[in-house]
Amino acid sequence: MRARDTVTAAVLLIGDELLSGRTRDVNLGHIAERLTAVGIDLREARFVPDVEDEIVAALDVLRARYDYVFTTGGIGPTHDDITADCVAKALGRELYLHPDIESIIRRREAPPEVMASRLRMARVPEGAALLENPFGPHGFRIENVFVMAGIPRVMHAMLTSAIGRLEGGKPVRSRSITAFVTESQVASPLGQLQARYPDLDIGSYPFSRGDRFGTSLVARGTDVAALEALAAEIRALVEGVGGEIVEEGDG
Numbered sequence: 001m002r003a004r005d006t007v008t009a010a011v012l013l014i015g016d017e018l019l020s021g022r023t024r025d026v027n028l029g030h031i032a033e034r035l036t037a038v039g040i041d042l043r044e045a046r047f048v049p050d051v052e053d054e055i056v057a058a059l060d061v062l063r064a065r066y067d068y069v070f071t072t073g074g075i076g077p078t079h080d081d082i083t084a085d086c087v088a089k090a091l092g093r094e095l096y097l098h099p100d101i102e103s104i105i106r107r108r109e110a111p112p113e114v115m116a117s118r119l120r121m122a123r124v125p126e127g128a129a130l131l132e133n134p135f136g137p138h139g140f141r142i143e144n145v146f147v148m149a150g151i152p153r154v155m156h157a158m159l160t161s162a163i164g165r166l167e168g169g170k171p172v173r174s175r176s177i178t179a180f181v182t183e184s185q186v187a188s189p190l191g192q193l194q195a196r197y198p199d200l201d202i203g204s205y206p207f208s209r210g211d212r213f214g215t216s217l218v219a220r221g222t223d224v225a226a227l228e229a230l231a232a233e234i235r236a237l238v239e240g241v242g243g244e245i246v247e248e249g250d251g
Contacts, residue, residue: 006041006169006170006222007039007040007041007067007068007166007167007168007169008040008041008042008043008065008066008067008068009035009040009041009042009043009066009067009068009069009070010042010043010044010045010046010062010065010066010068010069010070011027011028011031011032011042011044011045011046011069011070011071011072012045012046012048012055012058012059012062012069012070012071012072013025013027013028013045013046013047013048013071013072013073013150014047014048014049014050014055014071014072014073014074014083014150015049015050015073015074015150016049016050016080018047018073019047019049023150025047026152027072027150027152027155028045030152030155030156030159031070031072031155031159034159034163036172037171038163038166038168038171039168039169039170039171039172039222040067040068040166040168040169041169041172043066044062044065044066046058046062050074050080050081050082052082052085052086052089055074055082055083055086055090056086056089056090059071059086059087059090059145060090063090063143063144063145066144067144067167068144068145068146068166069144069145069146070145070146070148070159070162071083071087071145071146071147071148072148072149072150072155073149073150074086074150075121075137075139075147075148075149075150076120076121076149077117077118077120077121078117078120081120081121083147084120084123084124084125084140084147085123087125087142087145087147088125090145091125091142091143091145093125093126093127093128093142094125094126095123095124095125095126096123096124096126097119097122097123098122098123098124098128098130098138098140100130100138101121101122101124101130101137101138102119102122104136104137104138105118105119105121105122105136105137121136121137122137124140124142125140125142127142128140128141128142129141129142129165130161131146131147131148131158131159131161131162132157132158132161133149133154133157133158133161134157135153135154135157136154138158139158139161139162141162141165146158146159146162148162169222170222171222172220172221172222173220173221173222173224173227173250173251174218174219174220174227174249174250174251175218175219175227175228175230175231175234175248175249175250175251176216176217176218176219176247176248176249176250176251177216177217177218177231177234177235177238177245177247177248178207178214178215178216178217178245178246178247178248178249179214179215179217179238179243179244179245179246180212180213180214180243180244180246181214181215181238181241181242181243181244182206182213182214182215183204183206183215185241185242185243186204186215186217186237186238186241186243187204189237190202190204190217190234190237193230193233193234193237197219197221197226197230199221199222199223199226200219200220200221200223200226200227200230201219201220201221202217202218202219202220202230202234203217203218203219203220204216204217204218205217205218214243214246217234217238219231219234231248235248
C-alpha cells in the first residue's frame, strides 16, 4: 500500500489527577515518538477532567478533525473511570461485557462487590476491537478512536497493539542546525524561509552554554529533497549573520 502524504492524530488525556498535578503525564511524549516513527503527524493534545460532557465534546471534535484519536486514562474499576461510557455515547453505541476481557478479570477470585467493580473494565462499545494488554484487561478500538489505559507500562503495551493496525503516512524527517546565534538575529529571515517552504515546518529553540547563547534550528517534513535545500539555506543564513555552527543532525 502506498503511504499517504499526511496521516494525522490527536491525543485526549483524561483524568482529574492530571489537571490537579497529583499525577505527572509521561504518556504524551511516548505516543508522539511512536506515531512519528510510523509517519503519523500528532497535531493536537488535550487534557480533560473526568466529566462526561467534556470528554464527549472533545471526542466529537477530535475524531472529526483527525484520522486517529488516542485516549489515555479512565478505563479502571472505579466510579470516575468513565471513558468507555463517553466513547460509547459519542459514537452512539451500546456498552456490553466483552467475554475475552471478562474471562481475564474472573481469573482472580474476589467478593461479589469487588468483582462487580472489576467487571467495569470489561465494558466496551458494540463493534469494538481489542488492544492487547499482557498485564490485565485490554483496551479497545472503535472506529478511529483508540482507548488506552493511563498507567504507562500498560499504555505502552496497548499502543504497540494499536500501531500494527494504523495506516501511516510518509515518514517525517528532520534536519537540525545548532549554532551560537540568537533567535532575534535570524527571526525575520526564518519567517521568509518558512513562507517559501510552506510544506515544511521550521522551529527555533534557544539555549545557553556557559555565558554564550544560541539557537537550535530544526526543519521537519516528508520531502527529503526539500529538507536538504532548506537546511542549506538555514546554514547560509546562520553563517551570513556571523553565527557559529556547532552541530548538525538528521532525524
